[in-house]
Amino acid sequence: MSKPIVAIVGRPNVGKSTLFNVLAGDNISIVKDTPGVTRDRIYADVEWLNHKFTLVDTGGIEPESKDIILSQMRDQAQIAIDTANVIIFITDVRQGLVDADAKVADMLRRSRKPVVLVVNKVDNFDRQMMDVYEFYNLGIGEPHAISASGKLGIGDMLDEVTGYFDPEMENEEESEIPRIAIVGKPNVGKSSLVNKLLGSNRVIVSDIAGTTRDAIDTTIMHNGNEYIFIDTAGLRKKNKIKEELERYSIIRTVSAVERADVVVLLIDATEGVTEQDAKIAGIAHERGKGMIIAVNKWDALEKDDKTIYRFTEKVRNTLAYMPYAELLFISAKTGQRLPKLFETIDMVLQYQNLRVQTGVLNEILTEAMAMQQPPSDRGKRLKIYYMTQVSVKPPTFVIFVNDKELMHFSYVRYLENKIRESFGFRGTPLKFIIRERKEKEQ
Numbered sequence: 001m002s003k004p005i006v007a008i009v010g011r012p013n014v015g016k017s018t019l020f021n022v023l024a025g026d027n028i029s030i031v032k033d034t035p036g037v038t039r040d041r042i043y044a045d046v047e048w049l050n051h052k053f054t055l056v057d058t059g060g061i062e063p064e065s066k067d068i069i070l071s072q073m074r075d076q077a078q079i080a081i082d083t084a085n086v087i088i089f090i091t092d093v094r095q096g097l098v099d100a101d102a103k104v105a106d107m108l109r110r111s112r113k114p115v116v117l118v119v120n121k122v123d124n125f126d127r128q129m130m131d132v133y134e135f136y137n138l139g140i141g142e143p144h145a146i147s148a149s150g151k152l153g154i155g156d157m158l159d160e161v162t163g164y165f166d167p168e169m170e171n172e173e174e175s176e177i178p179r180i181a182i183v184g185k186p187n188v189g190k191s192s193l194v195n196k197l198l199g200s201n202r203v204i205v206s207d208i209a210g211t212t213r214d215a216i217d218t219t220i221m222h223n224g225n226e227y228i229f230i231d232t233a234g235l236r237k238k239n240k241i242k243e244e245l246e247r248y249s250i251i252r253t254v255s256a257v258e259r260a261d262v263v264v265l266l267i268d269a270t271e272g273v274t275e276q277d278a279k280i281a282g283i284a285h286e287r288g289k290g291m292i293i294a295v296n297k298w299d300a301l302e303k304d305d306k307t308i309y310r311f312t313e314k315v316r317n318t319l320a321y322m323p324y325a326e327l328l329f330i331s332a333k334t335g336q337r338l339p340k341l342f343e344t345i346d347m348v349l350q351y352q353n354l355r356v357q358t359g360v361l362n363e364i365l366t367e368a369m370a371m372q373q374p375p376s377d378r379g380k381r382l383k384i385y386y387m388t389q390v391s392v393k394p395p396t397f398v399i400f401v402n403d404k405e406l407m408h409f410s411y412v413r414y415l416e417n418k419i420r421e422s423f424g425f426r427g428t429p430l431k432f433i434i435r436e437r438k439e440k441e442q
């Protein structure tokens with residue numbers, strides 16, 4: 001299933017962060033007023049009735065001068081148009097309708113993306129409704145009055161947002177053609193890779209920073225199989241401050257990863273593995289995607305017999321939360337190990353879809369428990385009744401136990417390792433759900 005993306009766009013101080021936090025719930029609620037504090041809160045998973053979506057905040061405008069605000073808003077809106085399925089355009093009833101709003105509204109209208117116009121800070125519906133009607137003039141539909149901080153009008157707004165979701169997309173079962181997202185920092189070689197894989201020049205590559213184009217899906221045939229590559233390259237770099245660039249690249253990554261079965265994270269061999277790489281990898285990890293780390297520009301490195309070993313160690317340390325990820329050393333320039341990349345993608349796809357029968361799983365479980373007893377606490381021992389695999393992509397297991405509290409993270413890890421010893425599941429994260437069951441039901 002691929003989750004829709006909803007982007008919030010709006011001028012500084014209209015209440016984007018507040019709305020974001022209300023929608024994202026308790027999990028992400030950094031209260032602001034300190035510039036920089038909210039920077040990391042860029043996306044969140046939201047559930048409304050039967051709908052799930054990923055919310056992204058395109059924010060991060062520094063209110064320096066009006067000209068800059070408008071150009072930054074345009075950038076925000078462009079990112080939203082490029083990546084989102086539905087756009088929430090948020091305005092402020094107290095500031096009223098301003099010129100920048102109208103300009104951005106024009107841009108959004110032309111994009112033909114569904115836009116939900118929201119007028120925030122309507123703390124008193126009776127008294128402020130007349131002011132809300134003014135926003136009809138934007139020509140992008142009916143304004144929704146809300147109070148983000150007062151949590152008013154949020155339900156109606158979400159009804160409209162989720163009403164635009166494509167039911168086919170939400171219920172999408174298995175797609176026949178696997179989708180591979182190529183992600184990584186700017187300049188790491190994403191376009192070069194897709195270009196090389198394609199073997200022609202349909203994807204534009206440039207040495208000049210500032211090549212503009214939208215994310216492209218490229219269908220590539222290899223050994224008679226089709227693959228769709230989702231490429232996040234070509235972010236505009238002109239006039240962007242570093243943090244802004246990073247935010248944009250993260251939003252695009254989230255949207256590409258969301259649609260993918262397998263993620264190929266490119267790391268620049270000439271720069272080593274960085275904090276930003278770890279952040280990007282985290283997005284794929286959280287979303288349970290198949291994971292391949294490809295260290296690119298391997299041709300450009302002076303190597304001795306220890307180089308690959310040292311590099312491996314560094315990557316594994318920095319990305320310690322994903323020991324399952326496959327690791328490859330490639331060159332998009334020379335084509336080194338690109339056939340191996342396809343083999344690895346095929347393997348990871350298989351493991352993402354592998355189902356293990358309950359009988360076999362429980363043999364592994366029994367043996368594992370015999371070798372290492374489940375933990376106990378204050379005289380009470382964890383009992384594990386059985387385990388079953390409930391889904392794939394990522395493979396997800398439910399473990400039935402007598403008392404959830406007794407189930408230790410380290411014991412789950414131990415069981416995971418036992419499953420991997422038998423089945424591999426290379427390149428794919430495994431998910432475990434612990435459920436309690438009364439002994440009598442046994």
Ligand SMILES: Nc1nc2c(ncn2[C@@H]2O[C@H](COP(=O)(O)OP(=O)(O)OP(=O)(O)O)[C@@H](O)[C@H]2O)c(=O)[nH]1
Nearest residue numbers: 011012013014015016017018059121147148149150
């Ligand atoms: N009265 C009222 N104030 C609100 C409401 N929602 C947000 N605010 C206030 O508006 C101010 C700006 O809110 P933020 O959520 O930080 O706005 P923002 O759009 O994220 O701002 P930037 O990060 O600068 O882009 C804060 O002081 C909020 O408390 C509302 O519904 N009613």
Ligand SMILES: Nc1nc2c(ncn2[C@@H]2O[C@H](COP(=O)(O)OP(=O)(O)OP(=O)(O)O)[C@@H](O)[C@H]2O)c(=O)[nH]1
Nearest residue numbers: 186187188189190191192233234297300331332333
């Ligand atoms: N030596 C070497 N250079 C490479 C390799 N792959 C890419 N490059 C160079 O790295 C630079 C950036 O490559 P791009 O493919 O444009 O990188 P990108 O990740 O698509 O960049 P953005 O569009 O900024 O996201 C170009 O100068 C490429 O020629 C490689 O395997 N080896």
